[in-house]
Amino acid sequence: MAKRLGELIQQFAERIPAGTAVPRRAEPEQCPICGGAGWLRMDAHVGDPNFGRLIMCTCLMQEVDERKQMEMREKSNSDGYANLTFENFNAGSSPSVREAYTAAVGFAEQPNQNWLLLSGSVGTGKTHLAAAVLNASLARGVDAIIWTVPDLLDYLREAFNPTSVITYDQRFEDIRRIPLLILDDLGTESATPWAKEKLYQLFNHRYNAQLPTVVTTNQDLETIDFRIRSRLQDRSLVRHVKMSAPDFRPRKRAEPPV
Ligand SMILES: Nc1ncnc2c1ncn2[C@@H]1O[C@H](COP(=O)(O)OP(=O)(O)O)[C@@H](O)[C@H]1O
Ligand SMILES: [Mg+2]
Ligand SMILES: [Zn+2]
Missing domain, CATH: 3.40.50.300 (P-loop containing nucleotide triphosphate hydrolases)
Structure with missing residues (x-):
């Protein structure tokens, strides 16, 4: 489970170009993992390729997923x-x-x-x-x-x-x-x-x-x-x-x- 979640986060993080502003919905402070930021900085040592790398929080992943669904519904009319x-x-x-x-x-x-x-x-x-x-x-x-x-x-x-x-x-x-x-x-x-x-x-x-x-x-x-x-x-x-x-x-x- 943990691995699968990790893979998902990785996939999403790669899909969103760095620096892309992702507007958040209301009450983002409800997320206990990221505190509403939507992104988490990976806990890695200096020199590690993952140092400073941002990964997407599950709350934002879900939001992106919902938006993707909405967009598909809109386009399909x-x-x-x-x-x-x-x-x-x-x-x-x-x-x-x-x-x-x-x-x-x-x-x-x-x-x-x-x-x-x-x-x-x-x-x-x-x-x-x-x-x-x-x-x-x-x-x-x-x-x-x-x-x-x-x-x-x-x-x-x-x-x-x-x-x-x-x-x-x-x-x-x-x-x-x-x-x-x-x-x-x-x-x-x-x-x-x-x-x-x-x-x-x-x-x-x-x-x-x-x-x-x-x-x-x-x-x-x-x-x-x-x-x-x-x-x-x-x-x-x-x-x-x-x-x-x-x-x-x-x-x-x-x-x-x-
Ligand atoms: N048996 C039916 N009862 C009520 N409305 C119908 C019926 N058949 C077609 N219509 C209406 O006629 C219009 C054309 O039907 P549509 O389903 O688009 O035809 P098709 O897709 O076969 O070209 C639509 O507005 C549709 O709601
Ligand atoms: Mg038709
Ligand atoms: Zn979160």
Whole structure:
């Protein structure tokens, strides 16, 4: 335990460039270890390579971790999906929509070792159902996140920026292992070799580990990278519902006022 903690502190200390000002939250004096400073000077003799070296206190590590989480949630725009629930979804618009609704409700209740793939044209309610799975899961205390695939790739790319405190590996790792990952709009990302490789790595990891994953796409599966497609087509893991329904959006707007 002590060793692991030491390693963690070391990792964090290396990630934060020396001299980086880290704003503290209120009541920092509550920390009994560092007294609120956030940093501890290593107890080493003059001449020791660790002499004078600052290491991050666990209280600040936790804070950095929380902020990293918050930043990830902000970038993924989870808020934009908050109002899309099973309650305000009309499951009766077509048989395939009903099937998708039932599958999504079932998935949200029991996502164990299972993937859900919703495909279909624009406006059939794929994003709505994916977001409903997110919100129901969050309400049950399952750590879940939704990303549109292009935004996710941007978020990962950003970590290569030299000013980024959080490394690419860390971001990728956080997303790879999140208990429930929801990927909206697969196939709309730009297919650079880098993006293809990262997406494949992500899918492959979650496939091998059988981690709960929801994917939506309005693309023909044939157009998707065959390595990803072959995983999406594994029926022992993936429940695939092809949704067909009139586009909900224009119909809604076109309704004349009564
Ligand atoms: N069955 C439905 N019941 C209620 N609202 C729906 C339904 N299907 C779609 N919508 C609404 O229509 C809009 C488009 O749906 P969306 O889920 O974004 O479609 P898709 O992701 O398949 O393109 C959203 O505002 C969504 O909330
Ligand atoms: Mg959508
Ligand atoms: Zn502290």
